[in-house]
Amino acid sequence: MARNQEPLAEISVIKFKDQDFKYLRDHCLRKGQLFEDETFPAVASSIGLQLLQGKGLPSPEWKRPWMDSSRGPPYFIRESASRFDIQQGQAGDCWVLAALGSLTQSPHCLRKILPMKQSFSHQYAGIFHFRFWQCGQWVDVVVDDRLPVLYQEYLFVHPRRDNNEFWPCLLEKAYAKLHGSYFHLHGGHLPDALVDLTGGLVTNADLYSSPSDLVLVVKMAAQAGSLMACSTPVGPTGKDDVMATGLVSCHAYTVTGAEQIQYRKGWEEIIRLWNPWGKTEWRGRWSDGSQEWQETHDHRKVQLYENKEDGEFWISCQDFQDNFSCLYICNQIPISLDHGNILHGRWSEMTFRNQEILRHPAEGPWRDPQYFFLVQEPMESNNVVVSFTIMPQSLMSTDKEIPLNFQVFKVDSQFQQFRERLPPTFFSQFRHAAQGTHLKTKCNFTQCFHLSPGTYVVVPSTSREEAQFLLRIFLKLPDTDRNLDNNFNLRGLKASLPExxxxxxxxxxxxxxxxxxxxxxxxxxxxxxxxxxxxxxxxxxxxxxxxxxxxxxxxxxxxxxxxxxxxxxxxxxxxxxxxxxxxxxxxxxxxxxxxxxxxxxxxxxxxxxxxxxxxxxxxxxxxxxxxxxxxxxxxxxxxxxxxxxxxxxxxxxxxxxxxxxxxxxxxxxx
Structure with a gap:
């Protein structure tokens, strides 16, 4: 078997650039001064000259939130974090904000990246911190609260004037610091942000399924605690333009709900979306103020429908399928999207951390790392998921996709004796790799397989001189519910305990x-x-x-x-x-x-x-x-x-x- 296999554990949090939040905050409090982050200074390079010049913007001022007296006192979080606290600014980072909007619907996931005991009053020292998942470990990123301001407005994510909450602005700054600048957030892949915020796996849902199946998938994914986001295709200009429908081309949205609602003499499937821009909304069927909402007599209308300019709107499933290019669902374990079947099952996980691959163009794949796994029982659907995450130091700003490929081969009987490394004769031109559905981004490459019982090997390759990565292999376990011991007499739990x-x-x-x-x-x-x-x-x-x-x-x-x-x-x-x-x-x-x-x-x-x-x-x-x-x-x-x-x-x-x-x-x- 391959070496270096170890359990993926949240053993320790890595301090980005060796900055310890508590030490730095306490030092500033003792000195009576506000923190200034020398590793991400308040200068144009932290924004990115390409971003400023591309939008024809001068260098902004950098201000702390309490310096803006026109808005009133600033808050980190007033009551609870909400997607409506987020309003996108000049950076094209809707891919991050749509993922973050979905994360706000999962408080226990949000707590992992957003330490709550932070404030502009108690122990305030101008310093905040956030956590992001990077290749199997959580990384703690410290920032000061100086934010770029231009023409009296915050340049990037800005707070709503009615609540003045700054957690989205500061989190965006921390994520920009992790990537090098705000410019490096200007365009990206939704699945990468979903993974960085959760450490989960992303599945690309089929938008060509029937509308009723799509609603069922979204509802069941929500019940399973999954994060969901989607995006529109690129338009004629290649930019994020507002179209006649009210949708924005080349733009990311958060999926916040799905329902089947009574309409006229039948039922209609609808999906609810949220736009990180905050106000621009869909103008077609089931939009705010539309005829469909006036005509429906569904008793749930009061709970479902609000006519507000908050960026959130309903759209029919058919219109969603016609206007959006992909729907991403992120979960901690693999999920199945097979037309209403159970979305998640029991999975075992093999994890290989801190792996490295060197390029051997003249010697062939037999010199690349080899990772073996065993499929024990036949399954009716996908039963193996292989997921690579590239380490940040292996990425370049010019990369459009992950600089890594891999293949999965079945090991036939004559090679079963090789447990550490298969010989060159195994990799013949007549050997075919297993096929599956895949999702490939700048940082992540995940592929789902439906494999018969047997021994298999994962063989990665790269066009670089070298690349470092995390590999996770998920193997679906048989459904033990069918084999439950009938003598297992579990006493029932009462419906509720009295409050x-x-x-x-x-x-x-x-x-x-x-x-x-x-x-x-x-x-x-x-x-x-x-x-x-x-x-x-x-x-x-x-x-x-x-x-x-x-x-x-x-x-x-x-x-x-x-x-x-x-x-x-x-x-x-x-x-x-x-x-x-x-x-x-x-x-x-x-x-x-x-x-x-x-x-x-x-x-x-x-x-x-x-x-x-x-x-x-x-x-x-x-x-x-x-x-x-x-x-x-x-x-x-x-x-x-x-x-x-x-x-x-x-x-x-x-x-x-x-x-x-x-x-x-x-x-x-x-």
Whole structure:
């Protein structure tokens, strides 16, 4: 097998240009000065002379948001981040902003790139930071808050005057710094931005399918937490021109919804889009103020329709298919778009980080790296996804597509003995590579395959002298739902926990003299108040002892009302996570454990490596890879407690020193 295979883990965040946000902010606060970023200075070169000259613009001023008194006090985020906070400026970076607009609909994904504890008031030092995914690692990018201003207007993304939120402007600046200048954001590929904001995989949806299938795909992708964006084709001038339809040619939009709505005597499929320009909208059927909205009697009209100049509009599926060139769907795992079939399944992942390929034009492909994988069972649809991401240092500003190609070959029986490298005789002119659907951009090359069982090899190649890359191979696993043990009697989870669940009546019903609850009483409470149906997989006494220990701040083996209240809040969140993650049969598969971690509010900011996730799968799932609600609760709460304990005890955030007694007290009681 190929070497250097290792799990893709969010082990550490790389500091871009070795700049540490906390250190720099605290240094400025101590000195009483505002941060000025020498690595991305407030000069024309940070914008890009090509961009200024191309638009005939003079060099702008650089101002901090609080210096503009006409707008009132600036805010980083006032309430919550929204796509409507984004208004595109002079840079042609709609490909970034459309992806970002989609990201705002997924708060747990947004938190990964947008650290929320930033402000223009508390600990303000003129410095902010953001995170982007780059070849398998998150990179933290620091910027100062000096923004280019021309003719009293912000040159690039600018805040809405009614809320004065600057998170989109500063995030755009951080992304420009990561790429070298604002000019390097002037034109790009939507899938590249989707990957940089999530670390996910992008699928190109078929726009030639029937409208009803398209609506179903969009709705199911949204339910799966996918990000969606689309683009219009290039127009006659090759620029982003507003057409008679109100759409902009060569432009990116965010997909924000899809519905089937009653119209006249039938139904019509419609899709909702958002334009990063903020106001320019579609003028055809189902547009704001159109006859179709006046005529429909669908009872959902009040919820779906708003006649606002905010860049968001509805368009019929047929018009969408006629006017748009592609629809991109981004997810953490591969998804299937087969006419209403389940959009996501169970996948295993092979990851090869920090890989390098050298050019061997005279010697042939047998000298290139070789990566083997095994397909064990036949499948009805695509069952293998191969995805390359090129490292930034291997890219040039002139690149239009990724400077890398690859082929996938089936290894026939006479070559099965070669496990590390296939000989030159394997690569004959008569050998055909496997074919599949592919998506190729400047930074990413992803191809989906429907392969029969057997051993396969991935062989990349490049026209460069050398190239560095990340390779991910996803293999679809068989559907274990069909093989579930009929004797597995999971007790059902009640439809909802009472929001006012922490009532004195509930607590006192199980508490000893209304004062506190021990593990035995907690077991009765949880199994009777949370679960329903016949006896089955219930909260065990040992699990309840563990929960008491994790919540027991007074270390007396019992939960008082305040400790129980903390536990109850987590139980309500766990219930929401379980019901939104499990597959509808009351069973959460271990392959979805990562999704449960991401959706748990009390685990915000806590990352888990693939290696640890695999260990936790062994610890908390049964032999068929199923996780019950009680097991999920224990896992999520223990993960929170252990992560917080580490950060509380660690002096440098990298390690900790404990005496033997401290170590034993920590691991034996909790």
């Amino acid at each position: 006012s669940g922490f009532k004195q009546s509930i607590f006192q019903r199980y508490a000893q003299q209304g004062i506190d609850i021990d593990a035995t009483q907690l077991q009765s409470l949880l199994n009777q108040e949370l679960l329903q149906g016949p006896p089955g997989d219930m909260f065990s006494l040992d699990e309840c002892r563990s929960m008491v220990a994790l919540m027991d701040l007074e270390v007396n083996g019992r939960l008082n009302p305040q400790e129980f209240k903390r536990l109850w809040r987590r139980l309500m969140n766990c219930q929401h996570v379980f019901q939104n993650t499990q597959n509808g049969s009351g069973v959460l598969l271990s392959s979805d454990l990562w999704k449960a971690i991401e959706n748990a509010d009390f685990l915000a900011g806590i990352s888990v490596s693939r290696e640890l996730l695999d260990l936790m799968t062994l610890r908390y799932s049964d032999s068929a890879g199923r996780i019950s609600f009680p097991s999920l609760v224990c896992f999520l709460m223990r993960l929170e407690a252990m992560a917080k304990t580490f950060h509380n005890l660690s002096k440098d955030g990298k390690g900790l020193y404990l005496t033997e007694m401290e170590w034993m007290n920590l691991v034996m009681y909790s």
